[in-house]
Amino acid sequence: MGNINKVKITYLKLKKKDGQDFIKFIKNNLNSKQIINQKFKILHEKDYILFPIFENQVLLDKITKILRNQNDFEIISKEGITNVKYKYKSLEEALEGIIPHKYSELIPKSYDIIGNIAVIEFDKYNHINDKEFNEYKKKIAKAIIEVNNNIKTVYEKKSQIKGEYRLRALAFLCGEDKSETIYKENGCVFKLDIKKTYFSPRLVFERRRITLSNIEENEVIIDMFAGVGTFSIQIAKNYNVKIHAFDLNPNAIKFLKKNIKINKLKGSITPYQMDIKHVLNPLNKVGTSLNHRADRIIMNLPEKSIDFIDISCYLMKKSGGVLHFYQISDKPNPLENTIKHLETHLSKFNWIIDKILNSKIVKSYSPTSELVVVDLKIKTLDY
Ligand SMILES: C[S@@+](CC[C@H](N)C(=O)[O-])C[C@H]1O[C@@H](n2cnc3c(N)ncnc32)[C@H](O)[C@@H]1O
Numbered sequence: 001m002g003n004i005n006k007v008k009i010t011y012l013k014l015k016k017k018d019g020q021d022f023i024k025f026i027k028n029n030l031n032s033k034q035i036i037n038q039k040f041k042i043l044h045e046k047d048y049i050l051f052p053i054f055e056n057q058v059l060l061d062k063i064t065k066i067l068r069n070q071n072d073f074e075i076i077s078k079e080g081i082t083n084v085k086y087k088y089k090s091l092e093e094a095l096e097g098i099i100p101h102k103y104s105e106l107i108p109k110s111y112d113i114i115g116n117i118a119v120i121e122f123d124k125y126n127h128i129n130d131k132e133f134n135e136y137k138k139k140i141a142k143a144i145i146e147v148n149n150n151i152k153t154v155y156e157k158k159s160q161i162k163g164e165y166r167l168r169a170l171a172f173l174c175g176e177d178k179s180e181t182i183y184k185e186n187g188c189v190f191k192l193d194i195k196k197t198y199f200s201p202r203l204v205f206e207r208r209r210i211t212l213s214n215i216e217e218n219e220v221i222i223d224m225f226a227g228v229g230t231f232s233i234q235i236a237k238n239y240n241v242k243i244h245a246f247d248l249n250p251n252a253i254k255f256l257k258k259n260i261k262i263n264k265l266k267g268s269i270t271p272y273q274m275d276i277k278h279v280l281n282p283l284n285k286v287g288t289s290l291n292h293r294a295d296r297i298i299m300n301l302p303e304k305s306i307d308f309i310d311i312s313c314y315l316m317k318k319s320g321g322v323l324h325f326y327q328i329s330d331k332p333n334p335l336e337n338t339i340k341h342l343e344t345h346l347s348k349f350n351w352i353i354d355k356i357l358n359s360k361i362v363k364s365y366s367p368t369s370e371l372v373v374v375d376l377k378i379k380t381l382d383y
Contacts, residue, residue, distance in 0.1 A: 007097040009040055009080040011050040012063060015072045019049040025066060035059060039088075039096075040080040052080055094143035099136055103128060106136055111144065112201050113151065114194055115181030118144050119170065121157040141174035152176050155194070165249040166198040166227075166301070185230075186211065188237050191258045192228045196251040199228060206362055206373065207234050210298065210324055213357075213375065215239050219295040222246070222315050224276045224308060228255040229269065231298050236267035243269045244290060246276045276311055287314070295321045302326040302371050306341050313349040313380065320354055320379030326362070327372055334370040335359045346378060354379045 014022055026035055036042075040052035053059070053075075060075060067073045088094035091107055099107060106128075111120040122137060141154035152175045159169035170179070179195040186208050192199050211234045215221075219241045223232045226245035233256075236243050247253050253273035260269050272286055279287030294315045299305045305327050312323055329338045343353060354377040362371045 007080060008077045009037065009097070010053050010055040010060075011043065011076050011078050012053050013045075013048050013050050013074040013076050014067075016044070016047055016049045018072070019051075022051070022067070029066070035063070037080075039083055039086050039093075041083045043078075043081065050076070050078070088143070088147045091140070091143055091147050094146050095140065098139050098143070103136060106133075107140060113148070114192075114199060114201050115183040116150050116152040117179070117181050117194060118148070118151045118154045119157060119194065120144070120154060120173075138173055145175050153178055153181075155179070161198070165252070167195070170195055186234055188233050188263050189259070190228055190230065190233065190255075191262065192255050193251060197228050197249065197255055198252065199230070202363060203230070207231055210375075211235050211238055213322075213324075215241065215296070217241070220244070220290075220293050221296045221298070222290065222294045223298045223300075224311065225299065225301040226256060226271070227252050227300075229259045229271075231300065232256070232269050233259050233263050233265070236265040236269050237263055239267050241267040243267060244272065244286075245269050246272045246274060248273070248275050276308065279311060280314055290315055292316065292318050296324070297321065298324045300324075300326045302328045302365075306345055309342070309345040310349055312378070313346065313351045316351075316378060316380075318380050318383040320377055320383075322357065323374075323376050323378055325374045325376065327374075328365050328369050329372045330369050334361060334372050335374070338372050338374050342374065342376070350381045351378050352381060353377070 035053055037052040037054050042052065043050040053063070095107055106122065108120050108122070111118050120141070137156060144154050145151050154173045154175055155170040156173050157168060158171050161168050180191070180193040183190045183192060183199070183201070185204055207230055210231060215235060217240050219239070221235060221241055221243045223243060223245040226232050226247045229245060232243045232245045235241060245256060247256065250273055253271050256269075256271045260271070274286070278284050279290060281287060291314060295317060297312050297316060299308060299312065301308070305325060316323070325338070325342065327338045327341070329335070339353070339356065339359065346352060357375040357377065359374040360372065362373050365371045
């Protein structure tokens with residue numbers, strides 16, 4: 001926080017010569033943490049020392065009683081100077097006296113942390129004008145940096161995830177305006193740029209779950225929408241498998257290549273910066289070499305994955321393989337809806353569901369839909 005805090009706080013003003021005695025006395029007789037407000041600096045003014053104290057009538061009465069024999073003390077109100085070394089216990093505490101109580105709902109209950117970057121989302125707040133709202137947002141962002149030692153940057157979400165590359169508009173709020181970071185998860189390290197590449201810290205358990213599913217040595221795995229390699233890297237870190245990882249976004253592939261280098265992998269990952277649809281082109285060498293070669297395919301493009309089922313049928317081994325299929329599915333019965341979708345689309349290419357291995361709601365997506373995952377074995381009737 002800046003040095004001078006515009007908010008007035010209560011000080012106990014004593015002669016300097018009495019200061020030591022006061023400290024000793026409260027240390028021996030009272031809980032000093034409940035008296036001295038450590039968020040603010042102790043001030044020195046000529047012959048006087050000013051202790052920032054909590055404004056609490058019972059406390060003030062107690063102090064007055066203790067000091068009544070001292071002839072020179074005063075309780076005064078004055079602008080505080082924040083103690084930059086103070087470690088706040090919560091965002092709410094760091095913002096006490098900075099965000100008016102009537103706007104306390106502005107303080108986010110949670111926010112995403114990606115490496116040393118925090119990303120916050122503000123609910124629409126109707127009773128506040130834009131200028132004031134923007135000021136409070138910056139103050140909240142500043143407090144996030146104060147509360148978390150490792151956070152250096154705060155951005156605000158400005159849009160939903162959108163476009164082919166599945167990116168989100170972000171506005172800089174506080175710290176260093178640097179969107180590249182290093183994120184660690186499940187023993188892996190990911191370099192990424194939150195403005196230029198898709199990344200969701202909220203899928204951490206999903207990535208772990210897929211990594212721990214029954215993957216066998218030497219499997220050929222296709223990660224159709226790999227991003228910076230969040231699934232591929234974690235799998236290849238743990239198994240000696242051959243992964244082919246595709247993404248349209250050149251930045252995603254640039255970071256995927258870096259991530260392949262910085263993680264010690266048991267398996268191999270081959271990155272391809274291309275539209276996965278091109279594998280269907282008979283002249284596409286990558287496509288022809290991977291035709292019916294996959295033991296497992298990951299399809300994490302939830303808004304559109306169903307449009308790529310033909311590609312799964314082209315790449316999956318004819319004897320069958322495992323598909324990890326993510327989809328945004330309408331309520332009610334989102335899981336049943338996704339399974340029906342899969343059945344209908346697979347059948348168009350003469351493929352069927354052999355077995356549903358698992359199906360679950362990953363997270364809520366909107367009031368009318370959920371993000372779901374279905375892990376299933378599929379096989380072709382032409383085999
Ligand atoms: C939802 S993100 C998932 C990224 C990654 N699997 C993860 O969980 O972090 C989808 C990714 O698919 C990529 N993408 C979209 N359409 C594609 C296509 N037709 N071919 C290849 N990649 C595509 C986007 O650029 C984006 O990085």
